[in-house]
Amino acid sequence: MQFYVDGFRGGNPDIKNAAPGRRDRQENAPLPEKVDVLIAGTGPAGLCLAAQLSQFPEIDTMIVEPSPCNIIKGKADGINTRTMEMFQAFGFADKVKRETYWVNQTTFWMPDPENPSGIKRVGRVQDVADDSSEMPHILINQARMHQLFLEYMENSPSRLAPDYNWGVKTLEIDPDADEYPVTVTLEDTGVNWGETRTVRANYVVGCDGARSNVRKAIGGELHGDAAHQAWGVMDILANTDFPDVRQKCLITSANEGNVLILPREGGYLFRMYVELDKLNEDERVAQRNFSQEHMIAAANRIMAPYTIDVKEVVWWSIYEIGHRIADKFDDIGDGDRTSQTPRVFTAGDACHTHSPKAGQGMNVSMQDTFNLGWKLAHVLTGRADASLLHSYAGERLLEAKRLVETDHQWARIMSAPATQDELDGKVEPRFIRQFQENLEFTGGLAVKYDESSLTAEPVHQALATGEEVGRRFHSAPVVRLSDAKQMQLGHVAEADGRWRIYAFAGEGDSSDAGSAIHKLADWLESDPKSPVVKHTRKDEDIDAVIDLRAVFQQTFDQLAYEDMPSLLKPTKGKLGLTDYEKVFCADHKGAGDFYDMRGIDRAKGCMIVVRPDQYIANILPLDAYDELAEFFAGFLLPA
Template sequence: MQFHLNGFRPGDPDLKEAAPRDARPLDVLIVGAGPAGLTLAAYLSGFPEIRTAIVERRSGPMEKGQADGVSCRSMEMFQCFGFAERVMREAYWVNEATFWKPDPDAPDRIVRTGRVQDVEDGLSEMPHVILNQARVHDMYLDVMRSSPTRLEPLYGRSVTGLEVEDDAVSVTLDHAGRAESVRARYVVGCDGARSTVRGAIGRKLVGQAAHQAWGVMDLLLDTDFPDIRFKSLIQSADEGTVLVIPREGGYLVRLYVELDALNPEERVSHRNLEVTDLISAANRILAPYSIEAAEVVWWSVYEIGQRMTDAFDDAAGGDDRAPRVFIAGDACHTHSPKAGQGMNVSMGDGFNLAWKLVSVLRGQADPSLLKSYSRERRAVAKALIDFDEEWARLMSAPPGSRSQSKLQHYFAQHGRYTAGVSVRYEPSDVILADDAAPLARGFSTGMRLHSAPVIRLADGRPMQIGHVQRTDARWLLLAFAPAGPPSAQRDALARLCDALACEGGLLDAITPEGADIDAALDVRAVLQCHHTELAITDMPRLLFPRKGRLGLRDYEKVFCPDPRAGDIFEMRGLDREAGCMVLVRPDQYVAGVLPLGDVARLSTFLTGILTG
């Protein structure tokens, strides 16, 4: 974290200086303060020139229940927001998963049949954790309250009408029985599976139900089940399945409990189930072990189903018009919660849309950029639906069936998916074709930047290269120096920097007038030599720039391999002889890998997206 750029200011550096309030027209109205809406709102709150409002039908912040799984990829995103360390401190870390099945010699009893590592080594520097969704919301709200805009949700407001106009969207809200009218340039519906915004733009959730009821409950309990503090999947001979999810704090546990199949026209609400029914079912499945609930914190019953809309915005198919209304999270994709992906994919929706809205609203990109949101995120949601259908089918397979026996293998095989790191965006206007992949085999185009350890040149600090990104809508260019003596590595980087920063070059074209040289593209470099072999003062101007009101030097743009934690060139398959450039989007996804000197292609690509 950098601060004091524009002068010394005491106090908490996370608390940004408040921007003056004004009565400018609203730029973005976010409907729904769930994971998708708060991700988007927290990102936008850092830009005082963008006027944002977020409304929520509930009367106040969430306190308990709903989602709890946080994938490795979401943790990487939280690092960008600045609260990953808080989550790691509070959360339960999922290190291993155990599997239980009927004892072949006594089928009415369960026995442990397997144990697997939850996340493969080296997949991410971040863990897979479990934390109450309400706490994740709290951390987003803290980011918003500390931002220059001091953004707060407006509770107790629900959408009753929406009309798209030529240059804005008109929305009618109900607030305690009173109608309120709001106009905004863009509206984002994050208002859940029964989304009013989705209905207003004519989108429908389409899919099917599995006609299978499940219960979920958060408990403080007493039990003799030995794996209660492991993520555990228990399949009984005749009574169904239980999924155990240990929760934060050392005592709380979540249980997903398979209940009876539903008739084709039956809804789960018709069963009039109580929490005692869930506890009884769990005890039948866990036999010979048992649970005794000391306190039920939260519980619910639901029906498995997978549904998705045909598009995530209001732009009709084949329409050249840029969208003005978007939907995210459960408003455009729903599924069962047992795969632990709902909150994570919803937050990914908000993160994807956020930097694109910022770029357009600040005049740095054409509104056509916003079309890529629906295309990219619908493909992610489709993969989630497919995964969830198979996962739900295997979990509910009859005892002893071939499908049931595949469950542990399927879990291990799809570990990268559940960690959230398998998303890959296809080549497009915002993703280059993957024709330079051999230069950086460990940085896959279209996939999230797989961070690696480095040493900062200026102060010898060990850190992760991926942690340089923040929620500031800037693109990141990582320049990896070619082989040679330290001075030759520096000279190769200097030639690149001269080409980028020359008069009429790329940075002239995409950097706003009067802004710092790295306002649009943050150029950083990784040398191959030891950090003691060169000084930061030897670096070219672009890697040691003057910035801010006082013209202070930025000392944090050059890195070297960390011999103790691992050489980034080896870990990520970088071409030592040639070096390369890795271009990373503001949402931490690799937009392209290019030869170190290919400034022409880099410029053509970025100037097709960004304008100064």
């Protein structure tokens, strides 16, 4: 973690210096008349987007929420490994790891063939495969996760905070307006209930749930089907003789349905998803008047001979499984994409809904806006043309389809009764087999973006076989040269909208003046064709847009920091202080060798270009200067 770059200041280093001229947020202060970005909804998608944009005080961001405050309990709970990698970029992954329940093993229970009215354990599966990520799969109260984003916003240079008790009622887009073309009518849901205000915005993002008014305003509809199956969910404090209550469990009974157990943070609380009744084609779950008592009774029937003695129901809800996806993720029709750029977007449940049992809803929602946030920042700060924003729908729609299709299959397997061969142990149960096959997906690690201006053709993939172009950058251990600190290389990336170039040195390269790393750094720093020179403004730090980091094969005691090129020890900030944290080398204490773990070509080395949302955009030889310049020129504007 780096601070003091602009001078010493005591106190919490997470609290950034406040930007001048920020909005008056005192009670009774008027709402702004114009904003750059208006976000509807303070769920995971909305807060993830707001947190990113809060780091850009030059972007006027507003986030509205009809509720009077942050939620307290309930709703989603699972955070997969990919989202934990994203949390690292926001700086609160360690706090999340400390406070949460880690899902290490998943156990599976089925009817006992010798006593079909009861259940028995039939298998265990390691929940996070070895070296799939340095991060755990965790469970957390969604309200706490919201709070972490809210604190990040509060501590940002813009001091961003939600406007509670305001919801989007309608919006209109003026196609002829170049600035603030979206007029949003906000409705007061608080003390002055029903009163309206209008705010004009350059961009609007609807993170306002499955009944999204933003989606409706742009003519979007959710399409899909329902499983016509009622499920209950409850967070409970209870005593039980069920032995695996502190492990994630998938339980299927002979005739009573299924239960999913998810232990929660704090050591005592756990969540149960309980299968209830099948619904008729024309029936909605609300018509059945299910209660928490129905759920508890059903859970005890399913888990026999074990029992659950519930002491407190912290939160509960009844829902019906549905799998739906919006026909559009922004306001532009397919035929208009060459002539118009989007102004209104939807994210999260506003554009895709599914069952909660695969634990993907909150994760995919945040990944939607983690994808969109840096693109909006690029456009609004003049680094990229507005056409860049087309890539949001192009990339995230495909992932939403994958989510809905996979969840559709998983939900039906979860609800299907066991076959006799499964009960007799003649074949592996389908839900164990499917769970294992889905591990990469449920970890959030299956995302792969197609070739585009942001994701290059994998011409040089052989230089880094374990870092696939289009997938997220897979971190591995390194040692920082300046202070011999063991760390994960991927943890240098922050949610700050910057691109990263990780330059891996070839064999024998110690960054002497004639080496490939030294030549690359010198070219990036001074050549007129360099993307660093071309896309960085004169008044900015040299790594403000593109951040170069170098990794060497030697151990820290075999390299000389003084031999490193100046781009790898740049001077930054108001005081012109040297940044000592750009150079890394092989781990010398056995944590792992990056080159071996990720298939980096030892003889030649390579460059790995990583997007601001941690996905690999390109892999190039160390001397591919023209290709590197051409790649960045495909979407970045000259400074």
